[in-house]
Amino acid sequence: MNHVNRQADSVRTLRWNGKAIEMIDQRLLPHHIEYVACDSARSVADAIRNMVVRGAPAIGVAAAYGVALEAVRLRNADRETFATNMQAGFAALSASRPTAVNLFWALDKMKALLQANGNKSPAELASLLLRQAHVMLEEDIRINRDMGRHGAALLPDGARVLTHCNAGALATAGHGTALGVFRSAVEAGKHIAVFADETRPFLQGARLTAWEMVQEHIPVTLITDNMSGYLMSRGEIDAVVVGADRVAANGDVANKIGTYMVAVLAQRHHIPFYVACPLSTIDLSLSSGKDIPIEERPADEVKGFRDCQWAPEGVAIRNPAFDVTPVELVTALITEKGVVDNAALIRNGLGDFVRKHQP
Numbered sequence: 001m002n003h004v005n006r007q008a009d010s011v012r013t014l015r016w017n018g019k020a021i022e023m024i025d026q027r028l029l030p031h032h033i034e035y036v037a038c039d040s041a042r043s044v045a046d047a048i049r050n051m052v053v054r055g056a057p058a059i060g061v062a063a064a065y066g067v068a069l070e071a072v073r074l075r076n077a078d079r080e081t082f083a084t085n086m087q088a089g090f091a092a093l094s095a096s097r098p099t100a101v102n103l104f105w106a107l108d109k110m111k112a113l114l115q116a117n118g119n120k121s122p123a124e125l126a127s128l129l130l131r132q133a134h135v136m137l138e139e140d141i142r143i144n145r146d147m148g149r150h151g152a153a154l155l156p157d158g159a160r161v162l163t164h165c166n167a168g169a170l171a172t173a174g175h176g177t178a179l180g181v182f183r184s185a186v187e188a189g190k191h192i193a194v195f196a197d198e199t200r201p202f203l204q205g206a207r208l209t210a211w212e213m214v215q216e217h218i219p220v221t222l223i224t225d226n227m228s229g230y231l232m233s234r235g236e237i238d239a240v241v242v243g244a245d246r247v248a249a250n251g252d253v254a255n256k257i258g259t260y261m262v263a264v265l266a267q268r269h270h271i272p273f274y275v276a277c278p279l280s281t282i283d284l285s286l287s288s289g290k291d292i293p294i295e296e297r298p299a300d301e302v303k304g305f306r307d308c309q310w311a312p313e314g315v316a317i318r319n320p321a322f323d324v325t326p327v328e329l330v331t332a333l334i335t336e337k338g339v340v341d342n343a344a345l346i347r348n349g350l351g352d353f354v355r356k357h358q359p
């Protein structure tokens with residue numbers, strides 16, 4: 001993993017430099033724009049684990065590049081060495097973070113491509129896998145734009161919308177899921193005012209969502225996580241839109257810790273709670289959200305931030321990074337293939353919808 005200092009001309013979450021995948025180092029935002037270049041499965045796995053790159057779709061695309069780069073690194077190896085090392089690369093990537101299913105979705109896609117081309121040489125496989133990673137990056141942007149269009153239609157002109165964490169361009173290959181809905185609404189001529197939850201403990205809302213919106217001159221107001229109930233009770237929020245890390249077959253949604261709390265508050269105040277998620281985030285192998293693996297992150301993230309520690313040594317800490325919002329609280333899921341409303345979710349779950357659109 002090498003650090004590359006660049007001018008902040010056009011900020012892209014992931015970009016191919018001809019030899020390696022460069023990722024904007026999201027730990028340093030919004031104060032520093034610095035890219036990290038990764039050229040192997042292991043270096044991409046480290047970047048995912050260490051939060052250089054984060055957000056479900058971005059993790060998926062990064063993992064695809066991790067596989068491709070491992071193959072490129074091994075392109076002159078004999079078949080046996082290639083196969084053994086590729087297996088180790090897959091293992092490192094799949095152990096990087098557990099909750100976002102896009103990681104496993106991307107790895108499965110790459111594995112299927114390898115298996116379908118078992119007769120090809122390592123060099124041929126490397127170029128096939130690399131091409132596939134490029135396609136996945138481009139497709140992710142297109143999917144987010146489609147999702148954005150469907151979601152934008154749900155927001156009235158003048159809507160004041162709350163979001164939690166960062167489900168923006170930084171969490172994807174571009175445009176974003178929840179923030180993609182806001183961007184598309186603005187592109188369609190609507191006036192949208194965004195409220196960004198700070199999102200303790202990693203501050204994705206304060207550091208990343210606020211930054212993305214400020215960059216694009218979309219009106220944004222930052223609040224701490226404990227303020228949304230107050231604003232809702234005063235009629236200052238018209239809708240909530242969040243992203244997702246994994247959605248179970250029944251429509252239960254795993255997303256950044258604190259999302260569940262926002263969904264409960266939204267229901268209490270009769271505010272629509274929308275989840276923007278591509279089909280790659282839906283995991284039909286899990287019947288409900290109770291089976292979604294929830295990542296526990298290091299205690300230090302709760303004790304303080306960067307060099308500043310505010311909690312006493314010796315205090316017990318819990319740091320679950322995600323929670324599960326039950327389908328009953330979800331007004332609708334916004335996907336690239338259209339919107340699935342709560343009645344349809346409760347009646348049918350997501351099986352038929354996903355199979356129809358992703359045979």
Ligand code: MRU
Pocket residue numbers: 054055056057100164165166167168171172176177178204242243244245255256257321
């Ligand atoms: O821990 P993170 O920053 O990877 O968590 C990200 C989220 O929870 C996002 O809301 C989710 O991945 C949706 S991104 C389009």
